[in-house]
Amino acid sequence: MVCPSTLFLVTNSYPLGTGEDFIENEIGDLAERFGRVVVVAVQTRPGDVITRPVPDNVEVIRAGGPRPAGRAALLAAARGLAHLPRGSWNRDTLRDPRRLGLEAMFEEHARDTEADLLAQLPALGLRPGSHAVVYSYWFLDTARVAMLLAADLRARGVVVDRLVSRAHGYDLYPERAPYGHLPQRERLVAAFDAVCPVSEQGTRTLRSGWPGYAGKIGTHHLGTVDPGSPADCSREPFHIVSCAYLVPVKRMTRMPGVLAELRGRGVDARWTHLGGGPQTEAVREAAASAGVRDAVELRGDVPHEQILQIERGLRPSCLINLSASEGLPVSMMEATSLGIPIIGTDVGGVSEIVTDTVNGRLIAPDFTDSQAADALSWLAGLPDDNYRDVCRASRRIWQTDYDQAVVYPRFCAEALGAPRDVH
Secondary structure (H helix, E strand, C coil), rough: CCCEEEEEEEECCCEECCCHHHHHCHHHHHHHHHEEEEEEEEECCCCCCCCCCCCCCCCECCCCCCCCCCHHHHHHHHHHHHHHCHCCCHHHHCHHHHHHHHHHHHHHHHHHHHHHHHHHHHHHHCCCCCCEEEEECCHHHHHHHHHHHHHHHCCCCCCEEEEEECCCCCCHHHHHCCCCCCCCCHHHEEEHCCEEEECCCCCCCCHHHCHHHHEEECCCCCCCCCCCCCCCCCCCEEEEEEEEECCCHHHHHHHHHHHHHHHCCCCEEEEEECCCCCCCHHHHHHHHCCCCHEEEEEEECCCCCCCHHHHCCCCCCCEEEEEEEECCCCHHHHHCCCCCCCEEECCCCCCCCEEEEEEEEEEECCHHHHHHHHHHHHHHCCCHHHHHHHHHHHHHHHHHHHHHHHHHHHHHHHHCCCCCCCC
């Protein structure tokens, strides 16, 4: 196969605005292996500007905008009905018209976005016979736009060697979607040359749903940068750290109750949370209600590039994640790179980065405060040598499976078809 010279990376908003910070760890490898990278941000808002630096051979264009809401969503759904593929008219959607409307809005939004993008393609100067790879970072809106983009490129004579998508969490698990429905699943799976969930749990979910396409579905972990020497973790006091956007699925309003239970057992425990969000006040109220306000520090929004430095400085005893649903959390990868033990709910891909009693503890998804405190008490009560073994095990897991210097070259070669020596 002729190595492609251009990569189209379809994102929600990266590198504009905020969010998708983890692409920053990957963009360097992509830029190294392709002569040209065109980032297409498809859900930006007016006024968004580029907020992250990109390598010299990376260009950024924006097309479309956020999914429509309110009356605009109804109008988009009405227009989209005429464009729906036959597969969208099935027993599932006909039984629940809301799902059919979601399918129609999804399709119309993708087509509107691609129309905007199509008008910008001539300025990119791609010649007939040139080669490209189209890579969607998400397996939802961006994936449908990537499909349309690949078709448009081929119509212009560009050879599209690979059409690839990652899959994470909200774009993978129907239970996390509106009305429990993800649009055009089979159409997307069938169209892509490779679909790459970031966790083994995600791979199992897709393969079980679409066994006929199992051969093209395979796990490719995200990776994080090597922070250097591990953190000097301490248990004096027992310092629990968490890092998440404060929304209901993260269940951090439960943490004050867990902390109160742990402190009630005689553990001198503290909790620091990194990250803001709409539930910030609810967490503060929960801390006051549980009587642990003085043992809780909510740091609010923290720039992504400062998180590792802050975690190192806190000398944490462990990182905790109480989510009801996850893909494979980047916050856990980063914590393991510092050799920090992990306490996490056994959901999504968490069990892939937490081996119970080896580098932390797994908690039942429907845990009680007492059960979560049991896991923390186990870690607090380990002899010093055993605690250090847990810290070292956390670092080893990161080195094997989540070091960006390992996982991104592998993804480029295996999924995108771009080995290191393309130039």
